[in-house]
Amino acid sequence: MDNAPDWLIAADSLFGMPFHFWTLQFFLVGAMVGSFLNVCIHRMPRDESVFNPPSHCPHCGYRIPWGLNIPIITWFWLRGRCRSCQTPISPRYVLIEILTAGAFVASWLVYGREQPGVAFAAAALLAIFIGSTVIDFEHIIIPDQFTLGGTVMGFLFSAFVPSLHGELTAALSLKKSGLGIAVGAGLVYLVLRGGKLLFGRQRIRLAPGSRIVFTETVLALPNGEQLPYEELFYRQADTVEFQAQRMELPDRGYTNQRVRIALRREPPLIEIGDEKLDASEVVHLEAITDEIICPREAMGLGDVKFMACIGAFLGWQATLFSFALSSMLGAVVGVSLIALGKKEWSGRLPFGPYIAVAATVWLFGGSQWAERWFSR
Numbered sequence: 001m002d003n004a005p006d007w008l009i010a011a012d013s014l015f016g017m018p019f020h021f022w023t024l025q026f027f028l029v030g031a032m033v034g035s036f037l038n039v040c041i042h043r044m045p046r047d048e049s050v051f052n053p054p055s056h057c058p059h060c061g062y063r064i065p066w067g068l069n070i071p072i073i074t075w076f077w078l079r080g081r082c083r084s085c086q087t088p089i090s091p092r093y094v095l096i097e098i099l100t101a102g103a104f105v106a107s108w109l110v111y112g113r114e115q116p117g118v119a120f121a122a123a124a125l126l127a128i129f130i131g132s133t134v135i136d137f138e139h140i141i142i143p144d145q146f147t148l149g150g151t152v153m154g155f156l157f158s159a160f161v162p163s164l165h166g167e168l169t170a171a172l173s174l175k176k177s178g179l180g181i182a183v184g185a186g187l188v189y190l191v192l193r194g195g196k197l198l199f200g201r202q203r204i205r206l207a208p209g210s211r212i213v214f215t216e217t218v219l220a221l222p223n224g225e226q227l228p229y230e231e232l233f234y235r236q237a238d239t240v241e242f243q244a245q246r247m248e249l250p251d252r253g254y255t256n257q258r259v260r261i262a263l264r265r266e267p268p269l270i271e272i273g274d275e276k277l278d279a280s281e282v283v284h285l286e287a288i289t290d291e292i293i294c295p296r297e298a299m300g301l302g303d304v305k306f307m308a309c310i311g312a313f314l315g316w317q318a319t320l321f322s323f324a325l326s327s328m329l330g331a332v333v334g335v336s337l338i339a340l341g342k343k344e345w346s347g348r349l350p351f352g353p354y355i356a357v358a359a360t361v362w363l364f365g366g367s368q369w370a371e372r373w374f375s376r
């Protein structure tokens with residue numbers, strides 16, 4: 001820490017204020033960040049701007065005046081209801097604010113005294129985890145704003161807080177950050193490309209008579225879920241199959257045909273019964289069906305970028321640790337859910353939350369544990 005400015009070292013009286021004065025600041029800023037995460041969680045998957053319009057009741061459009069919109073407190077003060085139309089506001093909002101504030105405080109308490117710079121980085125990373133986890137649970141995607149934005153943020157933190165990687169200079173720290181990005185993203189990408197390891201195929205059951213739409217870039221399901229082709233079709237052998245009760249192409253229709261779509265073939269292929277079509281000439285396809293069979297992936301491209309973000313903040317060892325621990329967690333939770341009958345084997349499970357939990361374990365002690373383990 002020889003090169004670090006004094007304020008990074010003298011944490012006991014940072015800017016002349018006592019340590020727990022800063023604990024309180026971390027709590028307050030954490031609550032505000034949590035409030036912003038709520039906006040991100042609601043809007044990012046819908047491709048809406050997170051800045052405009054300002055927060056409002058989704059039911060009646062009422063805008064809480066700026067001065068009254070205080071994280072955590074407002075929700076309790078309004079007893080969890082919109083002030084104007086009395087529609088209940090989900091307790092999830094206040095829980096995320098409290099959780100984020102708690103994560104900020106934990107970062108400060110663990111790292112504040114000896115490495116205040118690292119406390120800031122840890123708080124930022126945990127905020128990214130909270131946002132990503134909730135969105136991944138709901139939509140099985142992690143927005144680029146979190147993953148790619150987080151990777152850039154981790155790289156910047158590495159430049160300004162070299163002790164994040166146990167280094168004294170920005171150059172050495174950035175090198176470790178870059179290596180972390182490469183190893184983290186490379187690892188998950190290889191597993192994705194490499195294949196059907198644990199996965200195979202999944203059956204997505206739909207309500208009878210559901211309409212599915214293949215656009216130029218995504219398969220849209222009736223529940224609003226969109227499966228991007230880059231996630232569905234990785235390998236040449238990847239196919240999406242279904243029994244179409246009715247199917248419409250722009251220029252013709254079919255009834256009761258077996259359909260297979262393989263977009264990684266050369267040329268990309270659509271098979272309808274015995275007929276073969278070049279998919280690159282079909283821009284839009286709609287079908288009525290009650291079940292689709294897709295390639296199953298435990299992980300997606302979002303997880304590749306997510307692991308890059310973790311590597312940027314925490315280095316390559318953290319990505320190996322997170323990958324190993326998250327795979328174990330995912331397997332244990334997945335098998336338990338199936339055993340308890342809560343989830344069908346074919347169900348889609350988000351993987352990001354497991355990665356986030358594993359990396360959090362690393363952040364709060366796993367790294368020291370690994371050091372001791374490997375230095376024996």
Ligand SMILES: [Zn+2]
Pocket residue numbers: 057058059060061062082083084085086087
């Ligand atoms: Zn309202």
